[in-house]
Amino acid sequence: NVESAWGGPLALPPGTSGEKFAKFLAGVGDVCGKSEITLVSSQDQLKGGWYLEQSKVHDMHSIYDEDFFVASAVVTPSSVPQVQALVRLANEYEIPLWPISIGRNVGYGGAAPRVRGSVVVDMGKNMNKVLSVDEDSASCLLEPGVTYSELYDYLIEHNLHEKLWIDVPDLGGGSVVGNCLDRGVGYTPYGDHFMMHCGMEIVLPNGELYRTGMGAMPDPTQPGFDPDAPLHEQPPNKCWQLFNYGFGPYLDGIFTQSSLGIVTKMGMWLMPNPGGFQSYLVTVPNEEDLHPLVETIRPLRLQNILPNVPTIRYITLDAAVLGHKKQYVSYEGPITEEDKRAIEKKLQLGRWNFYGAVYGPPVIRDAMLSVVKEAFLKIPGAKFLLPEDMKENSVLHIRSKTLRGIPTYDELNWLDWEPNGVHLFFAPISKVSGDDAMKQYEVSKRRFEEAGMDFIGTFTVGMREMHHIVSVVFPRGNPKKRDRAVWLIRTLIDDCAKHGWGEYRTHIGLMDQIQGTYSFNDNIQRKLNETIKNAIDPKGILAPGKSGIWPSKYDKKQWVLDSKVEKKF
Amino acid sequence: NVESAWGGPLALPPGTSGEKFAKFLAGVGDVCGKSEITLVSSQDQLKGGWYLEQSKVHDMHSIYDEDFFVASAVVTPSSVPQVQALVRLANEYEIPLWPISIGRNVGYGGAAPRVRGSVVVDMGKNMNKVLSVDEDSASCLLEPGVTYSELYDYLIEHNLHEKLWIDVPDLGGGSVVGNCLDRGVGYTPYGDHFMMHCGMEIVLPNGELYRTGMGAMPDPTQPGFDPDAPLHEQPPNKCWQLFNYGFGPYLDGIFTQSSLGIVTKMGMWLMPNPGGFQSYLVTVPNEEDLHPLVETIRPLRLQNILPNVPTIRYITLDAAVLGHKKQYVSYEGPITEEDKRAIEKKLQLGRWNFYGAVYGPPVIRDAMLSVVKEAFLKIPGAKFLLPEDMKENSVLHIRSKTLRGIPTYDELNWLDWEPNGVHLFFAPISKVSGDDAMKQYEVSKRRFEEAGMDFIGTFTVGMREMHHIVSVVFPRGNPKKRDRAVWLIRTLIDDCAKHGWGEYRTHIGLMDQIQGTYSFNDNIQRKLNETIKNAIDPKGILAPGKSGIWPSKYDKKQWVLDSKVEKKF
């Protein structure tokens, strides 16, 4: 409750007096209801929280002090008009807003805003309906608060889960909308979430409502059509979830990893049951086997014999899913070669473990599987395993669910590799080439060793590239180890830039640095984005600093975070 | 030659004196060479031209008077710095530019600019190299002037054509880049050209050079890397043609159907030989069979048992490919039901003819083909035919090439349905549903009958929607028939809007009307686009009016074309 808590927030929005902020919040209370505002007025509110009970007010996995990336307040609107009114108020009072859907963007900043004192707009709490699922076109329309698990449960409830499959990331607790807006990935043939979205409804920074693609075309044939009804109640165009591009410039992409709008609805394509699937695991014994593994994968992936987003996981990742570090070894610092071998033996795994699946009716699956098996078994020491070959408590059994689009939570265990673990994602793009993958792995691993930490990583294989997802795990509440993790990732970003490798996504604290590495023509990319930003959001109220893009109102000298890090260990 | 021809152009750019224009052209001459400028100073330059010898100065298939959409001059730059200098000059003199790659956008305005007197920038004439083809990643990097046929020939020359397949539209003479920028479609599994592009290099309206996606990341590991080299000579990032999204807002879409940049290079994905393919034809006898045909298609397409962009062609379209109207009937006006039956018999075709293909090694093809066959043969009267069942001179033999990505020119024959034919495309999006397709066809056909013209159309089947491509054919040089065609298409656009159907692409003369139908929230889509346009191109020099988006400098009252048409027949 605003008034009772009023002693002011821990962090006011920049350039905003307590009085102005109170007036703004009073206005927000009138719009959304006072009970929908949480003021962040005490350090106690920054304690605790984990993936399932995520903090909405700061980054639970903070890479600076706990209250560095912290909200002044959280608002939970209940309707599109409320979001519109909120945005208009933010313009009036020049208050930065930071929209989230669920706020489980763990490893990338969680729910925390880039600008201290921003008001977090929690879109998911009250706007969490599956608005429609269309069996015929295998598509759905969602509000921001729908998680993967909830969408899956909805399909079960409506007896559609055999007919329509969803695509899930490693964990089921994220927002289908939020994940797509951050261009997240899953592992079925529908793993490229942005590619598989279709249609967005967006509140623009001026408060106007826009529907992209075919959504911009009113549809008088739809039941309940009334041109005088409020915009958000107008029934969508029948083709909104069917055709992405609409007419004229195709704008959807500018609303991803961006600060140009608050998404209130999004269409997603679902995968019609392909006729079944079969997951499998290929293990290879040695570090260097990554090379032939990737070389084997490339042509198969391009040919769609690997029709989905399979993953090449390093042994420590699987080990971390199945146990805590202290269950394997009793020392600190990187696990030795010898102990890795022992873990591999214990877990029936190789140094690299490739989790794939084929989809389709049995005839087609069998045909594909025999090609897959033959190709991979050419690698000396490779083993080909089916779920029935593995113990029940194995990563293959978990991945089998993920590869079928069934949400799970097992991969959360990574984070507990060391007690009280938190983490950061380092996520460079790699060519699907043995040379490149090996080099990127070696560059990364060397720095992990330098930092005295375990390399924990996976390559997720897209159509023609791999997202190399590396988890930098460190214990909460240990500033020394935290700073070491930050040194590691900042150093890796620069290392990779020297190799021409760029990251696909990152933590709010690293966005400036990474945008900086996309530096062709004196950072024309950032400048172009800022031109668009200033035009659409002249007061810079929406997610300032997101993806390293700063509205003109923000002085970069003051706001851009220093990417130089001293090695203090 | 500028000076010798100087008596001034037929059409000066708006608000530009002859003197100012001459100064501008002199500047352009200094940049590009005088011989690279063609002044349009005489009506004679507006005569003739057909698909293969396309006019670059006006719309050969004009829907208003011949000199309505006409350029003042055509410039053919030879390098990226020339394009940059040209754009800077255009800003200085406030001259509208209209970039084209090849200018064979026949049915959509050809090479003609939307604003009379614009300077056409013919990107294709001198910038026409296949810059690279990478076999490993099945991708290529192209300059704007590369046609489908040229890309195909390049693959043959380099002995890559069996390994890498391209995707082609009906005709091979278009620009791979230009077609993608207009969001054109082809017919293999790679038929969605925008989806299959990867990376663009763009001269922005301020003359700055931008590379999208991973192209924004310099790559010191590439041979010849030199940070001090001119930007356009910097070797591309190794992942530029591999990963579309890069980091931060994904901007590529805003450069399609747009006026925000001149594209100087583009990456495209090629299809690795899937292991062979098999084309087939399903014919159905009656008008109403479109319904079960589409109902059969939907689930198969979603399941990827129809893995490409197949087409449902109306009998008149195939008849037009195989002969002139007068070879079938001797009267004017729509072909009668009786004569359609005779044509069907003669050509071994049905009322609707579905051209599909399966891809893959024989085992997989056979499995898929048997499913396909069984499904379609449930439609009473349906016939399933393979190429060997048809005469050599049949559409199936032509489509078999197209479905394999081999460029052809046979479909040009449509245009000669009536002597001296020209045409306009009407291209609404339809649900993949029997009801919707039937209704959209009937709405269209009724208006064709009212106009006394033959309905010639095809549904091209995307993943979850169909592009209904209708060809409005009319004879050149007959203002009465031309006006009738314009009445027909303008009326159809309005009819369709009433049904909630929107067009995916259109002729320059119809862009205002169609953008107008995407009217959700008082045309917020157009307004948002105009906000972006004014920010990126404050002087409005690039393709003003494209897609119905007008820079603030242009007074819409004066420039928007009236979509009201009187029925004068």
Ligand SMILES: Cc1cc2nc3c(=O)[nH]c(=O)nc-3n(C[C@H](O)[C@H](O)[C@H](O)COP(=O)(O)OP(=O)(O)OC[C@H]3O[C@@H](n4cnc5c(N)ncnc54)[C@H](O)[C@@H]3O)c2cc1C
């Ligand atoms: C162990 C582990 C495994 C993981 N595996 C994966 C994985 O496989 N794939 C993957 O992609 N991620 C993965 N993640 C990262 C993350 O958990 C997911 O991406 C998650 O879906 C993101 O959080 P969210 O869905 O709650 O999104 P949110 O945090 O709600 O949103 C993400 C961001 O998108 C923007 N945004 C969200 N909603 C809106 C809106 N309505 N309007 C405008 N902007 C908005 C905001 O900038 C926000 O910060 C993993 C994390 C962990 C800890």
Ligand SMILES: Cc1cc2nc3c(=O)[nH]c(=O)nc-3n(C[C@H](O)[C@H](O)[C@H](O)COP(=O)(O)OP(=O)(O)OC[C@H]3O[C@@H](n4cnc5c(N)ncnc54)[C@H](O)[C@@H]3O)c2cc1C
């Ligand atoms: C019989 C027939 C069949 C056809 N079938 C098909 C089909 O199957 N599929 C299909 O898609 N089309 C089809 N078309 C339409 C057309 O012929 C093709 O789309 C053709 O590829 C477009 O012309 P172009 O490639 O020369 O592009 P251009 O005319 O060069 O470019 C098209 C537009 O894109 C923009 N543009 C081009 N280059 C640039 C650049 N470098 N920078 C910025 N903007 C640029 C311009 O606005 C330009 O007007 C058909 C036409 C006919 C007559």
